[in-house]
Amino acid sequence: MSDYEVSTVHDSAVDLDGAVALLSTAQTVTVLCHVQPDADTLGSGLALGLALERRGIPVQVAFAAPDEVPLSMRGLPGTHLVTAADAVRDEVDLLVAVDCGTAGRLGELRTRLGGARTSLVIDHHRSNTRFGTHNLIDADAEATAAVLADIFDAWGVEIDADIAHCLFAGLATDTGSFRWVRAGTHTLAERLLATGIDGANITRTLLDTHPFGWLPMLSSVLASATLVPEAASNSGLVYALVRRTDSAHLGAEEIESVIDIVRTTVEAEVAAVFKEVGPQEWTVSLRSKRDVDVSLVATTLGGGGHRFASGYTAHGDSEEIVAALCAALG
Numbered sequence: 001m002s003d004y005e006v007s008t009v010h011d012s013a014v015d016l017d018g019a020v021a022l023l024s025t026a027q028t029v030t031v032l033c034h035v036q037p038d039a040d041t042l043g044s045g046l047a048l049g050l051a052l053e054r055r056g057i058p059v060q061v062a063f064a065a066p067d068e069v070p071l072s073m074r075g076l077p078g079t080h081l082v083t084a085a086d087a088v089r090d091e092v093d094l095l096v097a098v099d100c101g102t103a104g105r106l107g108e109l110r111t112r113l114g115g116a117r118t119s120l121v122i123d124h125h126r127s128n129t130r131f132g133t134h135n136l137i138d139a140d141a142e143a144t145a146a147v148l149a150d151i152f153d154a155w156g157v158e159i160d161a162d163i164a165h166c167l168f169a170g171l172a173t174d175t176g177s178f179r180w181v182r183a184g185t186h187t188l189a190e191r192l193l194a195t196g197i198d199g200a201n202i203t204r205t206l207l208d209t210h211p212f213g214w215l216p217m218l219s220s221v222l223a224s225a226t227l228v229p230e231a232a233s234n235s236g237l238v239y240a241l242v243r244r245t246d247s248a249h250l251g252a253e254e255i256e257s258v259i260d261i262v263r264t265t266v267e268a269e270v271a272a273v274f275k276e277v278g279p280q281e282w283t284v285s286l287r288s289k290r291d292v293d294v295s296l297v298a299t300t301l302g303g304g305g306h307r308f309a310s311g312y313t314a315h316g317d318s319e320e321i322v323a324a325l326c327a328a329l330g
């Protein structure tokens, strides 16, 4: 075996052209988004699905839970490609996971990895475990949607209004409405908007639309907010608890919005929202501002994410889970 063969066997990283080679030669494709999909995973998944469909490649787009496309994302083009989780084919030529940092983020659908001849992970999470046979991870990208735009350019796929709508949804939400941006972010946004999409309506639908019940939920949850100044080496932690009694009848999107209010607290470098999902079980969102790498904190606690935004699952009562986070923060 030559040195070249050794290196290719062990290196699962692919560049844009490598990803295009896989996508353009696939006979059938399954595109998987992460559980409790946000607009980046679903927008990326639908954009890719539309591109494949136009090239005549049979494609399913799916996520393990919930059962339906979240309300705020039902206006995205390409939702006709969304397939119920139990109807996702067991065997496929190419499986693509978009915006998933670990195989666990696929939920029950991670079982489909075994039936795929090849799997391609497309993502921007720093902590990505590279669980595909091929992995295109751009940790500098603002959103997985931005990685998809690069793939489409390398592939020669025209970014028309429908694909642009899907990509804009991911870019706008993962950048917090273009607050967390870098050189090039607005250039991509301008290119997408120039296709004629209604950017204001897309962001309002995704980020600024809630049922009335959101307001009393916020009132109750924010009343529980607690500041721990000595946490994280005295740089401070602020946290709030979303109990199931607070969030009954509300969608995941309403609950996910809480962290964006809590994290504005000036006295705390780190913000956390503990969301009760079952008895003694919580999903936890973490945010930091500048100094603390919460992807490392989340990884320590069994999760993952980005430097300034991450998450994990916690078990125990409220005091135990707060104590475990404080211990991990140091």
Ligand SMILES: [Mn+2]
Pocket: 040, 041, 099, 124, 143, 144, 174
């Ligand atoms: Mn993302």
